[in-house]
Amino acid sequence: MRVAVLGVGLIGGSIGLAARARAEAEVCGYDPDPDVGARALELGAVGRVAEDLATAVRGADVVFVAAPVGALPATVAAALDAAGPDCVISDVGSTKRLLAQASADPRFVGGHPLAGAESEGVEHAREDLFDGATWYLTPTRESTAGVLYERLHALLRRFGAHPTAIDAATHDRLMANISHLPHVLANLLAAQAAGLLHNAGEQGERLPAVGPSFRDAIRVAGANSAIWTDIYTANGDALLAAIDELSDRLGDVRAMLAAGDGTALSAWIERARVERDALLGTGLSGGSVHELRVHVPNRPGVIAEIALALGEAGVNIGDLALAPSRDNSQGVVALWVDGETQAERAQELVTGLGFPVVRA
């Protein structure tokens, strides 16, 4: 397999390392900064470096665009221009609707690994960066070619990741709430505490000590301003909605506090405990692996449709394989799902889509 990586920083470099070590892929890299490309080669994150984007993409089976969010649409468009008809192109950007145009192309599947590190740059790239990480994919029901989705899914599984299909708008709303808004709040908490301590102490003093839970609360504050300005801007409408919802919720708590309503506060905390436990207890259900065989017509979008239905219901597809019929008019998709409960739910969902399912 030939893999091209466009942009070889922390994420691109880790993709290169994982593809080489875990999928025995030939990896060709390209970076607009030749020094970064040379460094990636030196570190073994890529097997060779191309002088331009088109050369890197030529002959690739899979292309990952790991450019900053601001440069994503143009870079993805260039990759689609340069790639052949049987190449799958994906990206790793943390907002997904901005690639709507590319998504109309059957060869493009948006992606976003929930992985990162405190330190940027190819120097911190690691082969195991994606171990156990959710890797969101945003195929479209209208266009995505099943065979290309299958190839990408299988490769990400070899990286150690859990590919999970989700539609782009849901992804962006989710990220606004579980990533972008928490980053905004961390920045605000840091600024507010700094302002308070500055007023409390005399100018230029060392600040009083802060406890471990506050350190956790502001750990992500002030993360790379160029990257985050792009992210906030690209996902501006979803983030605004998330801010407005938080403001409303904060207003409710303010009212309970102002009224000294201990009963309401206590009930509110109890609900948060249940919600937190549900959010954090999202591990695999464990148990045996179940195989489902689904008969599907052989047209673009079918695999996307199934993957999205399962992804949005929280059913994890451990593995996925396509077997087209001889005349290519229809085929069978095999899905492997962990645990009996999940397998039953998967069967129900896929049947609901109108496709016959057999438990193997």
Add this chain to the structure above:
Amino acid sequence: MRVAVLGVGLIGGSIGLAARARAEAEVCGYDPDPDVGARALELGAVGRVAEDLATAVRGADVVFVAAPVGALPATVAAALDAAGPDCVISDVGSTKRLLAQASADPRFVGGHPLAGAESEGVEHAREDLFDGATWYLTPTRESTAGVLYERLHALLRRFGAHPTAIDAATHDRLMANISHLPHVLANLLAAQAAGLLHNAGEQGERLPAVGPSFRDAIRVAGANSAIWTDIYTANGDALLAAIDELSDRLGDVRAMLAAGDGTALSAWIERARVERDALLGTGLSGGSVHELRVHVPNRPGVIAEIALALGEAGVNIGDLALAPSRDNSQGVVALWVDGETQAERAQELVTGLGFPVVRA
């Protein structure tokens, strides 16, 4: 030394363990729940258990009240009634102004260790819970007896903690911003994400996966509702002010986003980075230990005055000792401070208070 611990849960039990192991103290415990007292005895957190509060306090040199915030004022008052004239009484509550009445007594010094654990109960008590932890003390300039403050300070040092003096109102404002508000936001983020995911998926579905930074953001959500309702209520005014300030700051960011003002967003993130780094980089300056000898009149409040001036300026008093003059009319306080810069600052501050200082 005889130490009484009133309330032997996680914090009280850890105080007992540390006092026995690190200060060779005789520790007598009391807990309104006899089962908890018996368990503390069994675990060695206390050397004996008293049947009532007054019996536990009788003959003690130091009393720690480790009751829930709601029960603190009454328990501290009872401890002051039962204690002798040469006993220092402290507490571990996370809001401090509610003990203003007790603070008029020269024997009372409010306290709050910035330490805790995910799990409550004496079963999780640990001798080393306070290692390296800031332990806020709220002596008053008007009343606190220097010799009692010294005794408490020395004992906390033996526990491995860093005692830091701060006035009660500043403490409560600080906690509202670095602890109570972050807890409120964690609850809100958990509720908001849960609501979103519930709407996105079908009812009763497993939730899509969340990334590691969101796990950090909601880790403290839904912490013990009885304890936190008390804390929020006891510190209601400071928390309301912190909420209002955050709302204003959130409004500013909302405006930048709505205007798509990348320059302003970027500058705002950059400032947050500087503030975060300043907040997290609050380690000791390191280097040699310096001794300062301060001549002071022998009256209540003097040690508090010095400790507060240094604590509020972020100068850490590693150790502190009093040497009263023969006629008891005046005395010398020896202060040990880490690092040359801190020692110079301490000398400047104490001189500013009108007390002669000699560097030993």
